[in-house]
Amino acid sequence: MKKMMIVGFLFSFVFLNSLNAKVLGFENSQESQLYSQETASDEIKIVTYNLHNLFDTEHDHGKNDYEFLALANPDKNCSAITNDYYRKICKKTDWTPLHLETKLENIEEALSYQGDLPDILAVQEIENAHVAEMLRKKLQYDSFVITESPDKRGIDVATFYKKNKLEYISDRSIQLKGVLFDESPSRNILEVNFKIRSSGSLLSVYNNHWPSQSNSTEFRISAAKQLREAINKKTRETNSDLHSVIVGDFNTLDSEVPNPIHNYLHENSWKNSLLDTHQLWGRENTYSQIGSMTPPGTYWYWKRNSWNRLDRILISKNLFDKVGLEFALSSFRIVADHRLMREDRIENSSSFFNGSENKKVPKKCDHRKSQASEQGFSDHLMVVIKLQL
Numbered sequence: 001m002k003k004m005m006i007v008g009f010l011f012s013f014v015f016l017n018s019l020n021a022k023v024l025g026f027e028n029s030q031e032s033q034l035y036s037q038e039t040a041s042d043e044i045k046i047v048t049y050n051l052h053n054l055f056d057t058e059h060d061h062g063k064n065d066y067e068f069l070a071l072a073n074p075d076k077n078c079s080a081i082t083n084d085y086y087r088k089i090c091k092k093t094d095w096t097p098l099h100l101e102t103k104l105e106n107i108e109e110a111l112s113y114q115g116d117l118p119d120i121l122a123v124q125e126i127e128n129a130h131v132a133e134m135l136r137k138k139l140q141y142d143s144f145v146i147t148e149s150p151d152k153r154g155i156d157v158a159t160f161y162k163k164n165k166l167e168y169i170s171d172r173s174i175q176l177k178g179v180l181f182d183e184s185p186s187r188n189i190l191e192v193n194f195k196i197r198s199s200g201s202l203l204s205v206y207n208n209h210w211p212s213q214s215n216s217t218e219f220r221i222s223a224a225k226q227l228r229e230a231i232n233k234k235t236r237e238t239n240s241d242l243h244s245v246i247v248g249d250f251n252t253l254d255s256e257v258p259n260p261i262h263n264y265l266h267e268n269s270w271k272n273s274l275l276d277t278h279q280l281w282g283r284e285n286t287y288s289q290i291g292s293m294t295p296p297g298t299y300w301y302w303k304r305n306s307w308n309r310l311d312r313i314l315i316s317k318n319l320f321d322k323v324g325l326e327f328a329l330s331s332f333r334i335v336a337d338h339r340l341m342r343e344d345r346i347e348n349s350s351s352f353f354n355g356s357e358n359k360k361v362p363k364k365c366d367h368r369k370s371q372a373s374e375q376g377f378s379d380h381l382m383v384v385i386k387l388q389l
Contacts, residue, residue, distance in 0.1 A: 063154030208248030
């Protein structure tokens with residue numbers, strides 16, 4: 001009898017796991033369809049994505065890019081890295097052309113999960129024009145603009161675009177200045193201006209990568225103020241037809257007080273006050289199917305077991321006034337496709353069974369791996385919106 005009970009238990013275990021796998025496969029397929037969006041002829045899709053250290057394999061003079069060099073590269077100088085943790089990682093990282101090619105292929109794969117190629121792709125943590133050109137060819141973009149920032153690690157922001165719907169007009173690099181940035185230089189804000197071919201409407205896209213959480217809130221407040229000045233300047237130069245989209249990794253927590261975004265970019269008294277597409281979308285979609293599958297943020301901070309909304313897309317008010325060019329509310333996505341995620345064991349005292357639970361978090365890139373399946377993607381998730389012409 002005891003043997004029969006054991007056999008019965010094993011059969012049930014195998015059967016249920018097989019059933020769960022089939023159900024999970026169905027759910028994953030459904031999930032992928034919800035994240036993936038094709039772009040109609042009267043729409044412009046915009047994606048922002050922190051690429052998690054896309055470096056080429058060569059040393060840039062004056063930049064601390066030693067981690068992303070091959071071990072055999074004579075320029076690799078890990079001892080120049082003052083932080084013990086990152087110096088150790090540098091000594092273990094063999095960043096070869098094979099690793100870089102795998103990284104480029106994984107970026108291409110990640111973008112495929114949001115649908116067809118975006119009309120505008122704004123990326124952060126990209127080293128220089130050389131590797132940006134490699135990415136452009138891989139993704140088959142028409143063109144890109146990249147800024148050259150004073151950031152000590154040598155990472156920048158770049159904006160890729162397709163020419164069939166957009167005519168490039170100009171670009172401008174906004175270097176963050178002031179006493180704070182004299183000792184700790186950061187990434188430039190990249191402004192790229194387009195004309196929409198079908199309507200003649202003007203569109204300005206501001207690509208941001210603000211100072212990290214290792215810096216005080218004052219750094220990000222200063223970045224917000226300088227972004228405001230740039231938007232004011234561009235608005236004065238044009239007219240009411242100008243539409244602004246502000247994207248990127250803002251490295252800002254909702255809990256920061258005063259808040260660089262809420263108190264400076266959303267401030268109602270500012271005539272060019274911006275709207276948060278995530279918040280606009282959430283008012284109607286929190287309890288929808290896609291709402292239930294959307295994580296509350298784009299970055300999983302493992303030390304606090306919490307999601308943070310570091311990556312955002314903000315828009316000018318005239319993109320949500322039901323006149324002319326409009327933000328398509330239903331298009332907002334934080335792309336958390338299961339193939340971009342991994343299971344993480346999270347300590348949770350409220351868990352009934354063992355004080356922990358499994359949670360899906362971004363499958364961040366392990367730059368020491370050369371196999372695509374092992375290297376992963378990014379520690380950030382991408383954000384997507386569409387504009388309706």
